[in-house]
Amino acid sequence: MARPAAACEAAVPPRPACAYTSCYCEENVWKLCDHIRSRGRYPLEEFYAVFISNDRRMIPLWKQQSGHADEPVVWDYHVILLHVSSGEQNFIYDLDTVLPFPCPFDLYSLEAFRLDDSLHPEFHRKIRMIRADLYLKTFASDRSHMKDANGKWQKPPPSYPCIETADSKMNLDDFISMNPKVGWGSVFSLTDFVHQFGRLTDYGYSLEGQ
Numbered sequence: 001m002a003r004p005a006a007a008c009e010a011a012v013p014p015r016p017a018c019a020y021t022s023c024y025c026e027e028n029v030w031k032l033c034d035h036i037r038s039r040g041r042y043p044l045e046e047f048y049a050v051f052i053s054n055d056r057r058m059i060p061l062w063k064q065q066s067g068h069a070d071e072p073v074v075w076d077y078h079v080i081l082l083h084v085s086s087g088e089q090n091f092i093y094d095l096d097t098v099l100p101f102p103c104p105f106d107l108y109s110l111e112a113f114r115l116d117d118s119l120h121p122e123f124h125r126k127i128r129m130i131r132a133d134l135y136l137k138t139f140a141s142d143r144s145h146m147k148d149a150n151g152k153w154q155k156p157p158p159s160y161p162c163i164e165t166a167d168s169k170m171n172l173d174d175f176i177s178m179n180p181k182v183g184w185g186s187v188f189s190l191t192d193f194v195h196q197f198g199r200l201t202d203y204g205y206s207l208e209g210q
Contacts, residue, residue, distance in 0.1 A: 047132035053077035130185030
């Protein structure tokens with residue numbers, strides 16, 4: 001397959017043209033993966049859905065659009081897209097950040113992740129990384145997690161139908177879970193994830209079959 005001339009050429013449309021619904025980051029990333037699959041411009045195997053959470057479901061992220069000044073936003077989980085590029089560096093696609101879109105991995109790590117060392121242990125982040133083709137095949141959500149006890153939407157849902165598979169209508173918790181025995185993909189500490197995919201690391205790591 002012919003590759004784009006510029007290694008950093010975006011694999012998806014500009015941010016305003018992307019399918020986006022606030023507070024439905026898992027579906028926003030699914031839509032990005034679907035766009036990449038349909039366009040065929042980049043190999044889908046180079047992309048990964050990345051869930052960020054921990055056992056307490058309290059993870060701070062900086063440079064979020066919903067943040068204020070240099071204060072972090074504490075999410076129960078967040079989902080971004082990782083492009084493991086054949087170029088000099090990898091890229092993060094985060095539709096909720098004020099950082100560039102796409103953002104060089106090291107810049108995102110420095111500005112949005114920062115370091116777990118400076119945080120209380122209950123806020124340390126973990127990563128579940130799922131290859132994009134596998135994410136498209138397995139992820140399902142009936143959006144019930146966004147309804148309150150009375151069945152009312154806490155945040156308006158996307159306008160398109162719920163994403164489901166032949167096997168499931170709702171398995172979001174299996175992706176948010178950082179138990180490696182549950183769900184799909186591979187689980188890392190944030191530190192290991194940054195070491196693995198930052199610019200000065202070995203890109204030969206393989207997640208074949210994960």
